[in-house]
Amino acid sequence: MLSLNVNNKQVKVEVDPNTPLLWVLRDNLDLVGTKYGCGVAQCGACVVHLDGEAVRSCVTKAKRAEGKKIVTIEGLAENNDHPVQKAWIEEDVPQCGYCHSGQIMSAVVLLKENPNPSDEDIDIAMSGNICRCGTYSRIRKAIHLAAEINKSNS
16 A cells, blocks of 8 residues: 555555556546557656656656656646646647647756746757657747746746
8 A cells, every 4th residue: 555645635545565656646546647559768758746756657656656746747737727728728739649748747857946037948948759750840839938927926
């Protein structure tokens, strides 16, 4: 039995502690916004926050999350109104949308660490997130817009 803090809720799950966090979130907690992409931490579709750090939940063992704060795309903002989510909508970023929960979660951490990133900063920080539709220029624009929204909210 693992005790986890997921999206500010304390939950208990009966799973093998070595189960990837992705499957605990999706299969045990029905939080399906976090996506399975590759299973080997290469595509970024499964990114969640673990104590504020962007982690690949497909290779993060559930036991590593015990005692830490887990945030999924569902818990990022109560009304989907996080500045990054708002920017994603404003810039019409997704095509198929499959990778975007991971993209958004990575962008949130980027902006926390670097509130005013350059194009190069964004390209480097987001290089581990693959978008098969190729919306990279819109992702970059949305991150710049989210940085502006953050500044105006400060």
